[in-house]
Amino acid sequence: MSELPKKTFVITRFDPDKDQVPKTQTYEIECRPDWKVLDAINFIKDEVDPTLSHRWSCRMAVCGSCGMNVNGEPKLTCKTSLAEYGDVVEIEPLANFPIVRDLVVDFESFMEKFRSVKPWIIRAKEKAPEEGTCSQSPEELEAFRHFSMCINCMLCYAACPVVANAPEFLGPAAIALGHRYNLDSRDEGAAERNEIFRGEGTIFECSYANECSEVCPKNVDPAAAINQAKLLAVLDWAKGLVLPRKGGS
Amino acid sequence: MLEVVRHDVLIVGGGGAGLRAAIAAVEADPRISVGLVSKVYPMRSHTVSAEGGAAAVARDDDSLEMHAKDTVKGSDFLADQDVVDYFVQEAARELTLLEHWGCPFSREPDGRVSVRAFGGMAAKRTWFAADKIGFHMLHTLFQHSMRFDRIVRYDEQFVTRLLVDGGAVRGVAALDVREGVVRVFLGRAVILTTGGAGKCFAFTTNGNIKTGDGMALAYRAGVPLKDMEFVQYHPTGLPGTGILITEAARGEGGTLKNSEGERFLVTRDYGVGQKAELGPRDMISRAIIQEMMAGRGIKGPYGEYVHLDLTHLGEKKIDERLPFVRLLSTTYAGVDPVHQPIPIRPVVHYMMGGVDVDIDGRTLLPGLYAAGETACVSLNGANRLGSNSLTECLVFGARTGRHAVAYARGASDGDESRLRALGQEEAARIDALRGSRRGGERLAGIRHDMQHTMEQGCGVYREQPSMQETVRTLAQIRRRYAALALDDRSKVFNTELIAALELGNMLDVAEAVANAAVARKESRGAHTCFDFPKRNDQEYLHHSLVWFGEAGPRVDKKAVTITRFQPEERKY
Amino acid sequence: MARSWNPHAMQPHGPARTRTAPPQVPDRFWSAPRMRRYLLFDATGLVYLLIGFVILRAVWALGDGGEAWARVLRDYRNPLYLLFHAVTLLSVIYVGVRFFGLFPKAQPPRIGPVKPPPRPVLHALLYAAWGVVTLGLLLVLGGVIA
Numbered sequence: 001m002s003e004l005p006k007k008t009f010v011i012t013r014f015d016p017d018k019d020q021v022p023k024t025q026t027y028e029i030e031c032r033p034d035w036k037v038l039d040a041i042n043f044i045k046d047e048v049d050p051t052l053s054h055r056w057s058c059r060m061a062v063c064g065s066c067g068m069n070v071n072g073e074p075k076l077t078c079k080t081s082l083a084e085y086g087d088v089v090e091i092e093p094l095a096n097f098p099i100v101r102d103l104v105v106d107f108e109s110f111m112e113k114f115r116s117v118k119p120w121i122i123r124a125k126e127k128a129p130e131e132g133t134c135s136q137s138p139e140e141l142e143a144f145r146h147f148s149m150c151i152n153c154m155l156c157y158a159a160c161p162v163v164a165n166a167p168e169f170l171g172p173a174a175i176a177l178g179h180r181y182n183l184d185s186r187d188e189g190a191a192e193r194n195e196i197f198r199g200e201g202t203i204f205e206c207s208y209a210n211e212c213s214e215v216c217p218k219n220v221d222p223a224a225a226i227n228q229a230k231l232l233a234v235l236d237w238a239k240g241l242v243l244p245r246k247g248g249s
Numbered sequence: 250m251l252e253v254v255r256h257d258v259l260i261v262g263g264g265g266a267g268l269r270a271a272i273a274a275v276e277a278d279p280r281i282s283v284g285l286v287s288k289v290y291p292m293r294s295h296t297v298s299a300e301g302g303a304a305a306v307a308r309d310d311d312s313l314e315m316h317a318k319d320t321v322k323g324s325d326f327l328a329d330q331d332v333v334d335y336f337v338q339e340a341a342r343e344l345t346l347l348e349h350w351g352c353p354f355s356r357e358p359d360g361r362v363s364v365r366a367f368g369g370m371a372a373k374r375t376w377f378a379a380d381k382i383g384f385h386m387l388h389t390l391f392q393h394s395m396r397f398d399r400i401v402r403y404d405e406q407f408v409t410r411l412l413v414d415g416g417a418v419r420g421v422a423a424l425d426v427r428e429g430v431v432r433v434f435l436g437r438a439v440i441l442t443t444g445g446a447g448k449c450f451a452f453t454t455n456g457n458i459k460t461g462d463g464m465a466l467a468y469r470a471g472v473p474l475k476d477m478e479f480v481q482y483h484p485t486g487l488p489g490t491g492i493l494i495t496e497a498a499r500g501e502g503g504t505l506k507n508s509e510g511e512r513f514l515v516t517r518d519y520g521v522g523q524k525a526e527l528g529p530r531d532m533i534s535r536a537i538i539q540e541m542m543a544g545r546g547i548k549g550p551y552g553e554y555v556h557l558d559l560t561h562l563g564e565k566k567i568d569e570r571l572p573f574v575r576l577l578s579t580t581y582a583g584v585d586p587v588h589q590p591i592p593i594r595p596v597v598h599y600m601m602g603g604v605d606v607d608i609d610g611r612t613l614l615p616g617l618y619a620a621g622e623t624a625c626v627s628l629n630g631a632n633r634l635g636s637n638s639l640t641e642c643l644v645f646g647a648r649t650g651r652h653a654v655a656y657a658r659g660a661s662d663g664d665e666s667r668l669r670a671l672g673q674e675e676a677a678r679i680d681a682l683r684g685s686r687r688g689g690e691r692l693a694g695i696r697h698d699m700q701h702t703m704e705q706g707c708g709v710y711r712e713q714p715s716m717q718e719t720v721r722t723l724a725q726i727r728r729r730y731a732a733l734a735l736d737d738r739s740k741v742f743n744t745e746l747i748a749a750l751e752l753g754n755m756l757d758v759a760e761a762v763a764n765a766a767v768a769r770k771e772s773r774g775a776h777t778c779f780d781f782p783k784r785n786d787q788e789y790l791h792h793s794l795v796w797f798g799e800a801g802p803r804v805d806k807k808a809v810t811i812t813r814f815q816p817e818e819r820k821y
Numbered sequence: 822m823a824r825s826w827n828p829h830a831m832q833p834h835g836p837a838r839t840r841t842a843p844p845q846v847p848d849r850f851w852s853a854p855r856m857r858r859y860l861l862f863d864a865t866g867l868v869y870l871l872i873g874f875v876i877l878r879a880v881w882a883l884g885d886g887g888e889a890w891a892r893v894l895r896d897y898r899n900p901l902y903l904l905f906h907a908v909t910l911l912s913v914i915y916v917g918v919r920f921f922g923l924f925p926k927a928q929p930p931r932i933g934p935v936k937p938p939p940r941p942v943l944h945a946l947l948y949a950a951w952g953v954v955t956l957g958l959l960l961v962l963g964g965v966i967a
Contacts, residue, residue, distance in 0.1 A: 010822070012822075012823070014842050015739050015741065016741050016839055016840040016841070016842075017739055017740060017741060018739070019842075021842060022842045022845070024822060034489075034583075045744075045745075046692075046693035047693060049736075050692065050693075050735070050736045050737055050745045051736050051737040051739070051745065053737075053742045053743065053744045053745075054744070055289075055293075056457055057289065057293050057295070057456040057457045057458045058293075058295065058297065058298050058456040058457075059456065059457070059490065059492070060298060060456075060490075060492045060493075060577060060581070061576075061577075061580070062297050062298050062381075062384055062573075063292070063293045063294075063295075063297050063298070063456060064292065064293065065289070065293050069823065069847055072823075072847035072848065072849050072850070072853070073847075079580060090822055092822065092823050092845065092847065093845070095823065095844065095845055095846050095847060095850065096826075096827075096830045096831050096844045096845075096846065097830070097831045097844055098831065098832055098833075098837075098841035098842065098843065098844055099841055099842040099843075099844070099845070100427060100741065100742055100839060100841055101739070101741045101742035102742075104742050106831075106833060106837075106841055107831070108833035108835070109831040109832060109833045109834070110831065111290075111404075112833065112834060115395050119392040119395065120350065120351065120392050120393050120395065120396050121349065121350055121351040121393075126349070127349050129342045129345040129346050129349070130342075132345060133345050133348045133349075133354075133361070133362050134348065134349065135359075135360030135361070136356055136360055137356060137358065137360050138355075138356045138357075138358060140356075141353055141355070141356050142930075143930035143931070144353070144930075145353055148353050148385065148388070149381075149384075151292075151297075151384070152292050157831060161850075161851075161856065161859065161860075163830060163831065164826055164827055164830055164844075164846055164850070165827060165830075167827075167829040167830055167831065167832060177392075181351070183929070183930060184351060184353075186349075186351065187351070207862075207863055208859075208862070208919075208920070208923055209856075209859040210859070210923065211855070211856070211859070214855065221926065223923070223926070224926035224927065227923065227926070227927035228926075228927055228928065228929040230927075231927065231928070231929060231932075232929055232932070235932065427838055427839055428838055428839055741839050
């Protein structure tokens with residue numbers, strides 16, 4: 001086989017049992033022209049250095065496991081072509097998350113924020129399956145559908161300047177998910193979620209950086225979700241002043 | 250000191266079937282607690298990649314009888330018909346529940362859920378959400394499961410052993426991927442929902458995590474694996490990567506063409522009749538391979554392929570109903586389906602076979618259950634119809650969850666000190682394996698050789714000499730596996746260790762597949778042999794069973810439940 | 822490459838199960854062109870704070886009578902103040918244009934029965950409103966009205 005072009009990969013390494021702080025390690029390998037960044041990382045793990053740890057699974061941009069910072073930008077490595085990069089590619093774990101090992105980050109905080117927006121259908125009275133499916137028009141579906149496309153890859157958290165500074169900020173994906181349910185015509189829980197948005201979720205810390213939407217690999221547009229949510233949360237609060245809510249929240 | 254975690258029911262694997270089982274379990278009994286143990290966070294489960302849809306009777310021009318008949322015929326009469334009857338009856342109820350829980354199904358203008366045509370189905374009954382049903386179903390189930398405090402998740406815990414005491418399963422031992430320690434999880438019932446094992450093959454739609462872990466756990470614990478020879482080759486995967494292009498592309502009108510631009514499923518007789526591109530998957534895959542063998546395949550850098558043509562559908566329809574297909578084709582094949590046909594070839598996708606269970610998900614080992622792709626109930630027999638498996642995860646995930654709870658209520662706990670001792674043994678075994686140098690074999694090399702030999706011997710078309718060669722090669726590879734040289738000694742997030750454990754599981758599953766394949770000297774459903782080209786109901790109208798043995802696997806048989814639909818010639 | 826920025830970012834609430842390295846940001850996180858534009862957008866807040874004080878001083882002077890008012894007006898003819906006012910105007914335009922760009926996607930699909938107008942219409946309405954208010958103020962300040 002004729003020789004393939006070589007690229008140099010500078011990859012963050014961190015083993016808490018051995019390293020005080022993360023360091024980098026450099027690998028030079030031949031790369032096929034149609035490779036994605038993930039293919040190169042897998043090649044390094046399989047053939048060069050089996051001690052490199054990273055997360056991946058579907059390799060088709062739908063499971064959300066393989067998010068990393070590549071040349072300073074958060075990317076889904078299974079979707080990002082190596083051809084976009086020159087001879088040197090820097091691969092780091094996702095920004096703004098504590099680093100567990102090499103390219104693996106701790107995202108328990110995200111799971112907490114995710115759950116805190118009550119991401120499920122809230123109805124006063126559960127519908128029985130015998131009653132059939134809820135009626136929902138294509139227009140009602142369109143209202144929230146693209147916000148439901150989030151694969152939880154957390155690239156938006158790696159890009160967000162507010163996440164970098166404010167630990168209590170709910171963050172783009174969590175807010176977008178809560179908003180998705182608020183917009184779903186089958187849901188009745190907007191009041192509860194809006195209270196969370198106004199309160200501990202601090203969604204008003206978002207200051208329109210729009211970085212989240214720039215990096216989202218699924219075009220969820222979380223910036224749109226957050227800013228729509230702000231308006232609706234305020235309107236909900238104003239309505240609450242004029243028309244007191246029945247019962248507790 | 251070994252940590253012990255206690256729950257009433259343990260579920261291993263957090264995909265469609267596992268999550269549905271967990272929800273059913275806590276709904277069945279307000280007091281029980283469920284431990285959901287998964288080697289990945291649940292939203293990474295491979296259910297997420299399913300694209301086409303989930304089947305259930307939904308329209309007036311359809312009936313349960315028709316759905317059952319399609320399923321049994323599609324299975325080449327190897328499906329257990331009592332299972333099929335229950336399945337078609339519960340299907341719509343389960344999908345309706347999913348819709349109530351928020352799944353964003355695509356809609357008709359009148360507000361009803363839309364249905365599309367799918368392979369081998371006589372009526373439109375596949376409920377869909379654009380072309381990302383698996384993604385939406387998994388996320389809906391996962392988010393809905395978060396309502397229940399009694400479903401406790403243990404993410405990134407790799408179950409390495411079932412703990413059996415007093416003749417029943419009492420729990421599992423699991424390696425914490427992050428911390429590198431082994432813990433004992435005690436549960437009076439354990440449900441295996443770990444998915445299939447496509448990664449035993451070189452070319453597969455499956456993600457990295459599909460390594461047959463649950464199948465191997467059951468197999469090693471003395472539970473037979475059923476119908477393992479039936480491996481589904483999905484007709485349309487992208488060459489090179491193997492990424493799935495959903496059957497829905499054909500359901501919406503896509504056509505298959507060979508190198509001469511000929512729509513070969515129509516112009517030549519491949520047994521699919523009028524259904525053409527919407528024939529059952531095994532027949533379409535065979536047709537494509539035959540076209541390639543006849544020299545009418547198109548040559549490419551990753552082997553031969555044929556064309557899936559969507560250009561006549563128009564951009565609007567593609568963006569509305571197949572947007573993910575367009576993205577995948579553009580990103581991974583460099584082809585925009587609006588303007589050019591997509592290159593595709595048959596690819597390993599699904600295992601019809603799995604852990605031998607009855608209709609309640611019960612194995613012969615008390616306390617051990619299985620559901621979803623891990624299990625073989627058998628709903629799918631020798632060939633699965635597209636869009637039946639997502640519904641299967643819901644229907645049998647739910648039923649198994651309920652039955653596991655009923656069993657757990659009446660079951661006893663087993664001797665904890667003995668179980669701890671087993672856990673301790675397991676911890677020692679794992680610690681000894683981590684970073685060990687038992688010989689000079691490289692992990693990636695062994696895995697590659699296993700995948701290669703499975704590809705050779707257990708392809709779309711098989712024959713005795715190559716299957717037997719695969720059996721021999723796998724035995725050799727097992728010996729090489731015992732001489733593995735590992736590099737990573739670290740405890741924290743050691744993915745090399747996980748890969749080594751997964752490889753062990755894959756070798757078990759591969760051995761079962763290859764041995765079952767050799768033993769079935771007929772062609773049925775997805776198991777097609779050059780040397781035994783006909784279906785032989787006289788001698789082979791039965792399920793195969795493979796039992797683990799130290800000296801090598803033992804192949805056995807099990808009767809098929811046939812009620813309403815007598816086996817007949819499978820023509821479309 | 823990257824450096825540690827905020828050790829508290831995305832830290833879980835429970836105790837750490839293994840020792841982690843603090844969250845990092847890439848070296849060019851804050852200096853990348855898109856981020857710079859956003860930081861400038863946010864930094865204009867400082868300008869508004871300061872112009873607030875400038876205006877307050879003038880309003881206070883109104884209360885103190887004609888002489889005080891005249892003195893403030895004289896002070897504000899200083900080239901530095903004029904420069905500052907120019908900077909404020911540029912900031913307002915920068916923020917306005919950026920905000921107007923983001924505004925359409927910040928509208929929910931519907932509020933009750935009301936749906937927002939399509940994006941070009943929204944843009945047109947926003948700029949028209951801006952134009953009308955600006956024109957109105959100029960006419961007032963120029964003594965043509967009121």
